[in-house]
Amino acid sequence: MKFRRSERLIDMTNYLLDHPRELVSLSLFAERYGAAKSSISEDLAIIKNTFEHRGIGTLQTVPGAAGGVKFFVKVSEEEARLFVNDLCKLIADPDRLLPGGYLFLNDIIGNPSIVHKIGRLFASAFSETEIDVVMTIATKGIPLAYATASHLNVPVVMVRKDSRVTEGPTVSINYVSGSTKRIQTMLLSRRSLKEGSKVLIIDDFMKAGGTINGMISLLNEFNSTVAGIAVLVEAEKTSERLVDEYLSIIKLSDVDVKKRKINVSEGNYFEKSN
């Protein structure tokens, strides 16, 4: 069956959005639509222009017989700034304040559209980094990890704080929570992570960085390495931070529970991702 260009463009758009960072050969599209490769090349040029113009992402062409095209999520700085500004306003609401300077973020983390955009920001920042897997810790990091992983086209592994029969054999480590100084345990299913993996660590909230530090220790047990660290919110603090290199979208400072005051600003995203 022959497809007209308009139908090809719609289906190719859907296909590419569903297969980020995956090399798609021109032959695949040519066969899918019964079209000449030259027509497919023209289609892809139109899609590339539109994706870039509308801030959807970009297409990278890989030349040669084994070549094809790869779609990368790419968020423009303008779009990112608009989104981060909106998020700052949303988070600055003093009703979010919880004991200990924590913030209620369930409504934000529970909104798939916001989570999708956060995933786009993270994936855009790490689009050129080699990443085999995204790692996060239960519970609130999970949606952010999936949103990012789906845009990077890699699997997710979930670290837990409790053991369950459905995990099979696990590797566990003890770590010291940086803010409370309590010793805690985290564990990862033995089969979940291959040795030698390059891992992007994602979490919702970083205070001193003890939890993320724990995940790094856990990676060592799997002979795997950190490819990057990204958090939605970092709490600025006076005492020493346990993690150095990370990407944050939002920064909290001057959290005063008594005076119900939060100072919210953009994180280091715009310094680090350009």
Add this chain to the structure above:
Amino acid sequence: MKFRRSERLIDMTNYLLDHPRELVSLSLFAERYGAAKSSISEDLAIIKNTFEHRGIGTLQTVPGAAGGVKFFVKVSEEEARLFVNDLCKLIADPDRLLPGGYLFLNDIIGNPSIVHKIGRLFASAFSETEIDVVMTIATKGIPLAYATASHLNVPVVMVRKDSRVTEGPTVSINYVSGSTKRIQTMLLSRRSLKEGSKVLIIDDFMKAGGTINGMISLLNEFNSTVAGIAVLVEAEKTSERLVDEYLSIIKLSDVDVKKRKINVSEGNYFEKSN
């Protein structure tokens, strides 16, 4: 700036995929591209045909001054059968067997592409049901809940088994696990769920149904109602099931840990979703 049809089709496809079940007015598109509404109508007819032909979903036209178009995820029976068959084969691997007749599913739940497809199946089955929010319980139900919620364009609430400071005030209930008969606790943040919500409950695995039954009890505490229940895997069992009406994609039977034998078949998805 004027857009050519090809550029409009690509951007509209992306826009509609990103805004399922949302009424998008023709004026929005007309302004976005500086095009006449009649041209936008023609574009939408092409997109509708292609979406239906390629099994992406469907567009519903709402006539009148306040009208527009809504995109619904719709998975064809053929696509669903192919996917469920593949999933059955993947799950039938006896290496997945864990003590107690549980199955190791982390690799499946950790694959965003599979999770995305499971979300499409659930969203397709409930596309015409009135749903305000998707509810799940930590941990492995979370990715499935988000995948479904993003296709239904509703928020997610996460029930937990442990209390955290970041939840704020919570409502907790005790429930009896149907298979182990142990009394357990689950809790939901007070602010997470509005009274009177219509809730789709999603989980990865249902044995006797005690956990899902617990979530239903929790909903009662929020004066909310069950709009549907969907699980990835149901374990067929001899003793009484605590939950009657549910949708399942996969059914496990004859799980024999000693003989390392699992019988995997399709769940009731094809009976229930048509």
